[in-house]
Amino acid sequence: MGFTAAPSLLVEANDAPAGTSSIPGDLADGCLLVPLLWQSEPAVTDQLRVAASLSRSSNARLCVLDPTSEAPTAYGPDLPPDAEREVIDRAVRSTLRAGQPGVLRTHTLLNGILTAVDTADVDALVIPRGSGTGFLRQSLAEHLGLRAACDVITVNGRQSYDDARSILLPVTGGPHSTAAVDVARRIAADTDAWIDVLHIVPPHASDRRQARATEHVEAATDRIGRPDRTATWVLEARCLADAIVEQSEYYGLTVLGAPTKGRLREFIAGSTSRTVQHGARSAVISVRTNR
Structure with missing residues (x-):
């Protein structure tokens, strides 16, 4: 199945005009950025549950970025549990439907995310832990952790995260x-x-x-x-x-x-x-x- 990469995400950092974001203006300052990068339902579910908890408790907007679409989807910090479940279900369907990206280049994806962090004043980046397969390879997760100019929260996505009692x-x-x-x-x-x-x-x-x-x-x-x-x-x-x-x-x-x-x-x-x-x-x- 084909994979259509979002130009707004995959723009090279050096190609982005100075002072502008590589992602459209829907991405507001002071937000949690959640790029959907891994074809794994547990990883996506845990990634979004963690981000939703942080959004509600810090009063920050939640911006979910699907590389198969043109712009991120923003949610307010008052996301109720039923709406959170809907967001998770939609994200899981999207990432599983995308299939292997094929032409997606790790360095290009990395530069796109880093540009978004720099130009949109992102507070925190919530990502799944990388693996040797799928969209997100270990090197990408490591580079994001070292280079993103914000807090980087990495979720392992190997065990079920159920409300963290x-x-x-x-x-x-x-x-x-x-x-x-x-x-x-x-x-x-x-x-x-x-x-x-x-x-x-x-x-x-x-x-x-x-x-x-x-x-x-x-x-x-x-x-x-x-x-x-x-x-x-x-x-x-x-x-x-x-x-x-x-x-x-x-x-x-x-x-x-x-x-x-x-x-x-x-x-x-x-x-x-x-x-x-x-x-x-x-x-x-x-x-x-x-x-």
Whole structure:
């Protein structure tokens, strides 16, 4: 089946006139941009559910961009559950109907999305995690995470995300940890979810290390601002990633900061975020801030 790429999305960044958007004026400033890029119903469903929760709790417009159409569809932040279901169903039908793009070039698609982010002042980009097949290959997701001048929220789309009544929030104090706390806080505010803030220390950690762990979880709890629906937890474990994967079984959603290692070091030592996204028994959101 043929695939008609939207010229508004696939314009090369260098070809876009200065000061203008590569996407028509329907894309307003201060919005969450959700490009539909993967032929997977769980991925599309989870991507839109996360974006809808963030839209409602942050009062931001939700802009769903289907590469098979000419312009994004914008929704207000008061999207009710029945309308959200309709949006999801329409998006799933659209992405599954499109078929393999064939002529769609990853670098062109990347430039189109980056241009849209730059020219429309997008607050956050919500994307599914890439794979070796389908529209969204891993390299595209990685490049968007590193280059988009906004927060990038990546949903793994491997497990069902059902309203996130409980959220596991591992915090490290790293540069993306605060952004992860904010995303978890907004989703919890929308779904009235319980949050367990977790920090993992090695066995027999020193008193100083334990004190620093307590500071991390307390700082996250203060930022969340829902003491009656938030708990803190310092866990001793030898492997950070394995411990998070094991605990994820008991939660509807796991939210964590994006990896901070360089590409070579990540290749050699592995990435906690990537391991969790592959192995977790709940839906996983990885959050990166590039502001």
